[in-house]
Amino acid sequence: MPNPTFLTLVNSDQPSANQALTAVIFGDDRATFGAPEIALQGQRICVTGFVSFFRHRPEMILTHPTQVSFVTPPNIAELR
Numbered sequence: 001m002p003n004p005t006f007l008t009l010v011n012s013d014q015p016s017a018n019q020a021l022t023a024v025i026f027g028d029d030r031a032t033f034g035a036p037e038i039a040l041q042g043q044r045i046c047v048t049g050f051v052s053f054f055r056h057r058p059e060m061i062l063t064h065p066t067q068v069s070f071v072t073p074p075n076i077a078e079l080r
Contacts, residue, residue, distance in 0.1 A: 023047045048069075
């Protein structure tokens, strides 16, 4: 059973009602991600894995950093 004591949620910048997905890193897996609250802050990312539902909202449990890739916009205009 995952350790929910230390939970990291990776959310979009949209209000919670409009979020497409919440990515979850449980405490037991957190060390493999380093400091996700710093590394992922403000970044565009793509996550891969199985989508499940928690309280009627989609979520993805991340267990390994290979499930996260950084998305680089093709040009500076997309950063706005």
